[in-house]
Amino acid sequence: MIADEIREQIDAIGIERGRPLLISDADEVLFAFMAGLESYLQGEGLSFDFSSFAITGNVKDADGMALDREAVRSHLGVFFERHTEALDPVEHAAETLAELSKEAQIIVLSNIPLAQRGARARALARHGMDYPLIANEGAKGPAVRLLHDRAAAPAVFIDDIPHNHASVRDHAEDVHRLHFVADTRLARLIPQAEHCHARADTWLEARPIIERHLFGG
Structure with a gap:
């Protein structure tokens, strides 16, 4: 079940059917x-x-x-x-997303209070990551399922929290799940999430994994 306010945000995006989809968390993935x-x-x-x-x-x-x-x-x-x-951006995030966006549609799925959605959108735009933003609440699987269904194309999900990978596995099993923890101090404290497919803690490591699953490269 997906909350009405989340569905409404997804409805407003205008997802392009058939175009590869990258769904990225924000905290510890795009922002420090x-x-x-x-x-x-x-x-x-x-x-x-x-x-x-x-x-x-x-x-x-x-x-x-x-x-x-x-x-x-x-x-x-x-x-x-x-x-x-x-918040400061994670190193290489903006440049990597800019390259990926030439072939893929990018959506930021962030568990942030709805009241701060505007602030997060402004931060994304200021740092060269002006992509559609969904302020989610709770586990991310239902939102990822709806996004993937509408895109009907290869998709990659990136997040630092293990239970979000479990949720996406439960609701959208075909989406490739990449565990990403940008802060090196946090990264050392947690192994690769059980329900993800791969782990990368920098965008230089993540890019080839994403490209392989979105574009078959």
């Missing part, structure tokens, strides 16, 4: 989310302990005590509200 979050936390007198691939449990106060889930959620809300538009 973790670096931005860490800077925000430091400004709040907090720190991030890279002990595991999770946010809850790793945000610490000045005494080294972990913030509880609700406090972390509150800080994430403030961070997205204030800093979504200011």
Whole structure:
């Protein structure tokens, strides 16, 4: 089941049937989310302990005590509200997407609050990645399924979160799933997602994998 607000965003895109499709996450794929979050936390007198691939449990106060889930959620809300538009791009993301877009249609599928969709779109445009954006909520499989059905063409899905790969496997099994974690500190904390097809943590590594599955090269 796909939420009405997500379906409406997809309806507005105008997907080209038969053209290869690249569906990309934003945070830790196109934008350096973790670096931005860490800077925000430091400004709040907090720190991030890279002990595991999770946010809850790793945000610490000045005494080294972990913030509880609700406090972390509150800080994430403030961070997205204030800093979504200011995140730095991941190296080589814009150049690689520009080359791929000559033959493929590119859609950014980001789990970001709908209220910050405009800020994310402006950030994408400012950094040369002005592609259709869907502000998703929850697991990404249903949205990927609808996008793939409408494109009716080879598709690649890129995301840093393992459960999103599992969701896409469950809902859109034919979509090639590429696990990508741009921040090297986070990348070291998590192995290749169980339900993806491949892992690449830089766009230089990712490009040939994407081209092979979209274009048969």
